[in-house]
Amino acid sequence: MSTPLLTIEDIAVELPTPRGNLRAVDHVDLSLQAGRTLGIVGESGCGKTMLSRAILQLLPKKAKLSGRVMFDGEDLVRLAPERLRRLRARELAVVFQDPMTSLNPVLTIGTQLMETIQEHLELDASAARKRSIDLLAAVGIPAPEQRLGQYPHQCSGGMRQRIAIAIALSCEPRLLIADEPTTALDVTIQAQILDLLAREQRRRHMAMIIITHDLGVVAGRADEVAVMYAGRVVERAPTQALFKRMHMPYTEALLAAIPKLDTAPHTPLPAISGRPPDPTRPLKGCSFAPRCRYAAGRCHEAKPELKSAEISGHLYACLHPIRMTEGIGA
Amino acid sequence: MMQLAAREEPLLNVDNLVVEYGLGNKTVHAVSGVSLQVARGETLGLVGESGCGKSTLGRAVLQLRRAKSGRVLFDGEDLTAMEGEALRQMRRRVQLIFQDPIASLNPRRRIGDIVAEPLVIAGVKDAVERKRRVHDVLSAVGLDPDLVANRLPHEFSGGQCQRICIARALVLNPEFVVCDEPVSALDVSIRAQILNLLEAMKARFGLTLLFIAHDLAVVKAVSDRVAVMYLGRLCEVGPSEQLFARPAHPYTSLLLQAIPVPDPDVRPAESVATGEPPSPIAPPSGCRFRTRCPRADQRCSAEIPELRGVAPGQFVACHHPLA
Numbered sequence: 044m045s046t047p048l049l050t051i052e053d054i055a056v057e058l059p060t061p062r063g064n065l066r067a068v069d070h071v072d073l074s075l076q077a078g079r080t081l082g083i084v085g086e087s088g089c090g091k092t093m094l095s096r097a098i099l100q101l102l103p104k105k106a107k108l109s110g111r112v113m114f115d116g117e118d119l120v121r122l123a124p125e126r127l128r129r130l131r132a133r134e135l136a137v138v139f140q141d142p143m144t145s146l147n148p149v150l151t152i153g154t155q156l157m158e159t160i161q162e163h164l165e166l167d168a169s170a171a172r173k174r175s176i177d178l179l180a181a182v183g184i185p186a187p188e189q190r191l192g193q194y195p196h197q198c199s200g201g202m203r204q205r206i207a208i209a210i211a212l213s214c215e216p217r218l219l220i221a222d223e224p225t226t227a228l229d230v231t232i233q234a235q236i237l238d239l240l241a242r243e244q245r246r247r248h249m250a251m252i253i254i255t256h257d258l259g260v261v262a263g264r265a266d267e268v269a270v271m272y273a274g275r276v277v278e279r280a281p282t283q284a285l286f287k288r289m290h291m292p293y294t295e296a297l298l299a300a301i302p303k304l305d306t307a308p309h310t311p312l313p314a315i316s317g318r319p320p321d322p323t324r325p326l327k328g329c330s331f332a333p334r335c336r337y338a339a340g341r342c343h344e345a346k347p348e349l350k351s352a353e354i355s356g357h358l359y360a361c362l363h364p365i366r367m368t369e370g371i372g373a
Numbered sequence: 374m375m376q377l378a379a380r381e382e383p384l385l386n387v388d389n390l391v392v393e394y395g396l397g398n399k400t401v402h403a404v405s406g407v408s409l410q411v412a413r414g415e416t417l418g419l420v421g422e423s424g425c426g427k428s429t430l431g432r433a434v435l436q437l438r439r440a441k442s443g444r445v446l447f448d449g450e451d452l453t454a455m456e457g458e459a460l461r462q463m464r465r466r467v468q469l470i471f472q473d474p475i476a477s478l479n480p481r482r483r484i485g486d487i488v489a490e491p492l493v494i495a496g497v498k499d500a501v502e503r504k505r506r507v508h509d510v511l512s513a514v515g516l517d518p519d520l521v522a523n524r525l526p527h528e529f530s531g532g533q534c535q536r537i538c539i540a541r542a543l544v545l546n547p548e549f550v551v552c553d554e555p556v557s558a559l560d561v562s563i564r565a566q567i568l569n570l571l572e573a574m575k576a577r578f579g580l581t582l583l584f585i586a587h588d589l590a591v592v593k594a595v596s597d598r599v600a601v602m603y604l605g606r607l608c609e610v611g612p613s614e615q616l617f618a619r620p621a622h623p624y625t626s627l628l629l630q631a632i633p634v635p636d637p638d639v640r641p642a643e644s645v646a647t648g649e650p651p652s653p654i655a656p657p658s659g660c661r662f663r664t665r666c667p668r669a670d671q672r673c674s675a676e677i678p679e680l681r682g683v684a685p686g687q688f689v690a691c692h693h694p695l696a
Binding site: 086087199200201202229230231232233234235237238256257258259260262263264282283286296297298300301302303304306307308309310311312313314315316318 | 422
C-alpha cells in the first residue's frame with residue numbers, strides 16, 4: 044500500500060470552559076490515501092467537526108491541541124504560518140454545512156471565485172474569469188456567466204452550496220473536507236450535491252473526508268467509515284465490512300434508530316436511551332456503556348482500546364463486541 | 374373531494390384552502406387550493422421540500438395564519454369564520470409542536486410555569502389543580518416533575534426540551550395536534566425516542582395528528598396516511614404503505630429515490646432529481662411540478678391536474694401518473 048496522503052496521529056483537542064476542560068477530540072488516529080473517501084459519522088457533540096478543524100489548523104484560539112497531522116510528509120501542527128497558509132490555499136479545501144458562512148454576502152460570486160484563483164494560481168483576470176465560468180459549469184450551475192455578477196442572496200441554498208464547492212475546487216486541492224455538506228439542504232438537492240462531490244472527487248483523484256450524522260450519506264459513497272462517539276473513534280472499517288458486520292454496539296444502535304422506508308408504520312423504533320456523556324467530566328470505562336444494552340460490569344471500569352478485528356482494517360473499541368463470528372449476535 | 378372511506382369521520386376537513394403572503398408588490402403563493410381530511414384518531418403525514426407550503430398549511434389550520442379563501446372545518450365548525458373568544462375556546466382543542474424545541478421555550482421561565490401557561494390562559498384558576506395537571510403531563514412525557522419543574526430551559530438538552538414542548542401541547546388535553554418538523558432538529562438517537570413518545574402519547578390521549586416533515590422515512594414511521602405537497606399544491610395522498618410501495622405521482626417517486634439508504638450495497642441512483650423547485654412568487658402554469666418532471670408534456674403546462682382516485686384511498690394530481 045502506498046503512503047497515505049493524510050495521517051492523523053494521536054490527535055487530542057481540549058477546550059477550556061467555565062465548567063472545566065471539555066474533551067472535544069480524545070486521541071484519534073486516522074489515515075487517508077489520495078483518491079479515497081473517508082466518512083466520519085457521529086451525532087452532534089461527538090467531536091467530528093473539531094477533528095476536521097484540527098486537521099485544517101482552524102481550531103478556536105483557546106483550544107489545546109496535541110498530536111500530529113501529517114499531510115504529504117509535513118506536520119501541519121508544527122508548520123510555519125506562511126507555509127501553512129500556502130498549503131491551506133492550494134492543497135486543502137473545505138465545504139461547510141451552511142454555505143452562507145463561507146460566502147461573503149457583500150461580494151459578487153465572480154469576485155469571490157476569481158479572487159481565490161488569481162491569488163493562488165497566479166492567473167491574470169481574463170484567465171481567472173474563464174476558469175471561474177468553467178468551474179461553475181462543472182458544478183452544475185446553469186448560465187454561469189450571468190451568475191458571476193450575482194450576490195449569494197440571489198441564489199438558492201443548493202446553488203450556494205454548488206458555488207462553495209466550486210470555490211473549494213478552484214485550486215485543485217488534494218484533500219477536500221466536506222463538513223455536513225448537505226444537512227441544510229432538501230433531500231432532492233442533497234442527492235445532487237453528493238453526486239457532484241463524488242464525481243469531482245473521482246475526476247480529480249482527490250482525497251475526501253465527508254463528515255455527517257447520517258449513516259445513509261456515507262453508505263454508498265465512502266470507501267471507509269469512522270464512527271465517533273464522545274470524542275473517540277469507536278469503530279472504523281471499510282464501508283462494506285462495517286455495514287455487513289459492525290462490532291461496536293453504538294454503530295448498531297445508531298443504524299437501528301434510523302426510521303427505514305421498508306418498515307411498517309407505527310413500528311416502535313429501537314431508540315438509544317439516555318444521551319451522550321458530559322465531555323467536561325472525567326469518564327471511567329467505555330463512554331457508551333451507560334446507554335449500551337450489552338454493557339457488563341467491566342465496561343464501566345476499563346476503557347476499551349481500539350483494536351483489530353479479523354478483517355484487515357476493521358477496528359473497534361468494545362469489550363463486548365457483537366457479530367464477532369458468523370451467526371452470533373446477528 | 375373526500376379522501377377518506379365513508380366509515381371514517383373527518384375531525385379536520387380542509388377545503389380548497391388558499392394562503393398567500395405579500396412580498397413587496399409581489400405575492401407568494403404559499404398554499405394554492407389544498408383540500409385534505411384527517412380522520413378522528415388518525416395521523417396524517419404531510420411531506421414536501423422547504424418552501425412547499427407545508428408549514429403554512431399547518432399554521433392556517435390553526436388560524437395562526439389567516440387563509441385568503443377556503444374553509445377549515447374542525448369537528449364540523451368552520452375555524453376560518455371564527456374570531457375572538459370562540460376561536461380562543463376552540464384553540465384548547467388544537468395544539469402545535471414546533472421544530473426548534475429550544476427556541477420555542479422562554480429561556481427565563483421555569484419549566485413548571487411554561488407547561489402551566491396554557492392552563493392559565495384557558496382559565497384554570499385553581500393553582501393546586503394546575504400543579505396536579507402539570508405534574509401528570511410531565512410524568513407522561515418521561516420527565517421527573519419534581520426534578521424539572523423548577524429548572525430553566527437552558528439546563529436541558531434538545532431532546533428534553535422537545536419533551537417539555539410536547540407536555541405543554543398536551544396539558545389542555547387537546548384532540549388535535551399539528552407537529553411541525555418535531556424531530557428535524559434532533560440527533561438520530563434522540564429522534565427515535567421522541568417519535569416513540571409521540572406514538573405513545575397519541576395512544577394514551579386519543580390524539581389526532583397532522584405530522585409535518587421533510588423526511589419521508591420519519592413520516593412513514595408514524596403516519597396512517599401521507600399527503601405529498603409541492604409548491605403549494607397537493608400532489609398525492611394515500612395510505613402510507615401503499616403510497617411508498619406504489620407512488621403514482623412522479624414527484625413522490627423522485628422524493629423516494631433521493632433518500633440516502635444506509636446500505637452500501639444499494640448504489641445511489643445517479644442524479645434522479647434534477648433542478649430545483651421554482652419560486653412560489655411565480656409558480657409554473659398548469660402542473661407546478663412540470664419544470665422538473667420527466668413525463669411533462671404540453672398538457673401539463675396548459676391544464677392544472679385535479680386530484681383523482683387511482684387506487685382505493687390513493688389520489689393523485691397528475692396528467693401522466695405512474696402505472
